[in-house]
Amino acid sequence: xxxxxxxxxxxxxxxxxxxxxxxxxxxxxxxxxxxxxxxxxxxxxxxxxxxxxxxxxx
Numbered sequence: 001x002x003x004x005x006x007x008x009x010x011x012x013x014x015x016x017x018x019x020x021x022x023x024x025x026x027x028x029x030x031x032x033x034x035x036x037x038x039x040x041x042x043x044x045x046x047x048x049x050x051x052x053x054x055x056x057x058x
Contacts, residue, residue, distance in 0.1 A: 004028045004039045004054065013041055018048035025049050034058045 005013065005027050012023040026049055028039070038055040 001029045001031060002034070002036075004030065004036055007036070008039050010041055013050050013052065015045040015048055015050050017045060026052055028052055028054055030056065 004010075005024065010024075013026045014023055018025075030036070034056050035058065036054055036056050038053070040053050042051045042053055044051055
């Protein structure tokens with residue numbers, strides 16, 4: 001499995017509403033045959049978790 005959070009060196013998936021030290025709550029995993037064309041953490045702060053966006057092909 002590929003961890004797109006690790007591959008793209010994402011620093012955190014938490015918003016500023018989250019005050020604890022844990023920086024990751026959400027991940028996107030894919031098999032080796034999935035090519036991530038675009039992956040990012042969006043900065044829309046509506047909860048403690050930031051939304052994740054992925055555009056892919058296989």
